[in-house]
Amino acid sequence: MTSSSIRSAGYVPVAPTLDVDTVDEFTTLDALESEAIHVFREVAGEFERPVILFSGGKDSTVLLHVALKAFWPAPLPFSLLHVDTGHNLDEVIAFRDDVVARYGLRLHVASVEDYLADGRLTERPDNVRNQLQTVPLLDAIAEHRFDAVFGGGRRDEERARAKERIFSLRNAFGQWDPKRQRPELWNLYNGRHAPGEHVRVFPLSNWTELDIWRYIAREQVLLPSIYYAHEREVFERDGMWMTAGPWGGPREGEQSLRLSVRYRTVGDGSSTGAVLSEAADNEAILAEIAASRLTERGATRGDDRASEAAMEDRKRQGYF
Structure with a gap:
């Protein structure tokens, strides 16, 4: 893809600020990337039907970038899932579709609009739809029998996310119980779950917003x-x-x-x-x-x- 075509499609190529060829030491970004790759490979070996949540935002784009590196040159062994509220910015949806086409990935879309149209959900008085994503998400997980769901959540984002483990067990109703969080000592992850349960997986848990942007610069990751x-x-x-x-x-x-x-x-x-x-x-x-x-x-x-x-x-x- 040429520079002009990238810009006309609504993307901006990011010039790297770090020349990794001249750096000999193992950097913080190297450690974070290594941890995330380890998580992806653990899930690939332990679960039957993982999926990556992908919205086209910066965190899910970095998440996908690391996943592609984890299995290169083999194809990505996971499909993607997007819960589309219908209230997304046009530039982001165009970017999402371009990424899927560029890498030949399979994308599942759970549409909030469809749920509103057939009465399974009702529009909120404030017209905000973020809170309406839960039911389509859980239905998509059940329909496709996903047993591990990757997300780009980070602990520095918000207090509740700071409490969550990298492997976060969800019950048969998709609910999170802080009391059921499992210890993760020495990078050992427990993916055991009962039928109907699934695990949410956060490979970028230990990254910060600054780490994300430093990595985008180093890897020249394209964003909306x-x-x-x-x-x-x-x-x-x-x-x-x-x-x-x-x-x-x-x-x-x-x-x-x-x-x-x-x-x-x-x-x-x-x-x-x-x-x-x-x-x-x-x-x-x-x-x-x-x-x-x-x-x-x-x-x-x-x-x-x-x-x-x-x-x-x-x-x-x-x-x-």
Whole structure:
């Protein structure tokens, strides 16, 4: 894929900031990558039907990149699963589909729109759909009999995720019980589960947002262009810069402005905001993140602000 075709498709190639050919020592990124590759290979050997959750966001893209390296030159032995709310940004869906086509992967899509259309789910009054992903996710896991589900969650993102092990057992209803967390000493992982149960697996648990971006730079991982500063029509709501879409636009009293913004995280467009930024390349983003005192979810995810335990409550119901 040429540079011009990448940009026209909405992607930005990232120049590496680290010349790995001149580095002899085993770096932190090497250790994190090695751990993640070990996790992928453990799951491949222990489970029958694993799947990778892939949304096209930066974490799931890095997750897929590591998975491809773990089994190269053999093909990836897992399929992908995306729970599509119907409120995703166009650039992200285009990127998701391009990645699937580029690597010849199999993608399962669980559509929230389908559940709303046939009455299995009901639209929320606030038009936010992140909380509606749980039922389609659990149904897809049951339908395809997935016994291990990889996700790009990291412990630095949010308090509830900080509690979770790399192998996280879920019961027959997909629910998470902190009391059933298993010890993981010396990188030994227990994937034992009863019929109907499954395990959520987080190979990037020990990474930070800064690690993710350093790795993106080193590996030249392509991302949707919205992760880099660009001009966009936005309006301020609850301290976040939101963009209009099928979920609605500015309400009365909310002024639309064209500003330079970028997204630190990608989720449901009705609850995910952008941040004011001029960081158009990896070096500037690294500096910006290093100076931030808020995680990307704390800064730009409205659904996590509902309560102190918002994420943990959803995880107990079966959310990722």
